[in-house]
Amino acid sequence: MNPYKSYSLKYPFNxxxxxxQYASPIDKKKVVTSRYGWRWGRAHRGIDIDLVTGDEVRAMLDGKVRFVGYNGGHGRTVVVRHANGLETVxxxxxxxxxxVNENVKMGQVLGKGGTTGNARGSHLxxxxxxxxxxxxxxxxxxxNKDNSIRAKDIWITRNRVNPVNHVSTRKSKMPVYNTREDALNGVQKERVVYIIRKGDTLGKIARRHRLSITxxxxxxxxxxxxxxxxxxxxxxN
Structure with missing residues (x-):
């Protein structure tokens, strides 16, 4: 499902x-039940949207289907690649x-929702x-109901991709970076999060990051x- 495992991105990128605007992936009100971020001690790399098994799931943007198949915990999965290089899963x-290789239009039905893979109840x-x-x-x-894209030109920093810096139970505050300069300035203000490992102590963590325990x-x-x-x-920080 991921053909880019050996590819290395430089941050920030745009x-x-x-x-x-995008097309809603479901035909009802979008209720996010779990967000991108740290969940149950590990990374949750997407968002969960409530639906009922059998509900139609639609492409958010025009694109080309790159992957259709069963993928571990994801279960039955469709991946659409869009003209700007973005992929929606x-x-x-x-x-x-x-x-696979079918061209799809924004709003076109890709499949039906269900519970395949490691799904706790039906959701997308x-x-x-x-x-x-x-x-x-x-x-x-x-x-939301407006189905809006937050900006036409968006710059991405490590904070926006690292699940450790987000919590799945609440929406993160993320102002959009519209220029590279905005992104570079924003990096200085973004918080850094450390995940505790076996053998860690407050003293070790503090010394490693040049902080005092206090x-x-x-x-x-x-x-x-x-x-x-x-x-x-x-x-x-």
Whole structure:
């Protein structure tokens, strides 16, 4: 499903759109039940949108179908590549309605929603990728009734692609970077998150990031004697 495993992206990079609107991937109100970010101690690299098994799933933008098949935890999946290099991924489907190399129009039915793969209940797992790298979909698209793309020219930083810097239970605050200069300036303000590993202590983490234990505790609202759990996130800046 990912042919770009050996490809290395340079940050920041930009994605441009030739439209300011997309087609809703479902035919009802879009309810996001789980967001891009850290979930249950691991990365959730897309968003989950509520639907009922059998609901039609549609292409968000014009494009060409690159992948149709079963892919591990994603279950039945369709990947559409768009003219700007962006790819949208539609997972947990119950049925396919397109074939590989088929050109599709914005709003065209790709398949039907379901529970295939590691799905806890029926929903659409939607990912947005560029050269194999997942991007927080809510940085590019507003999942509201207007179906709007947040800008025609959007610059992407590591923060926008790294799930560690987001939490699946709430929407991240992500101002759009419209120029490379905006993106470079924004990097200085983006928070850095560290994932606790086996053997870590507050002292080790603080020294590694040139902080005092007091600073680290204050930033994270924890105490010096707080128990650290493997997989726990600590904000570094």
């Amino acid at each position: 994605i441009d759109f030739d439209t300011i 539609y997972a947990h489907l119950s049925k396919y309605k397109v074939k 797992h939607l990912e947005v990728r560029y050269k194999g790298v997942t991007i927080n979909p809510e940085y590019l698209f507003d999942f 600073q680290l505790c204050r930033i994270n609202s924890i105490r010096r004697n707080s128990i650290l759990r493997i997989g726990q996130r600590l904000i570094i």
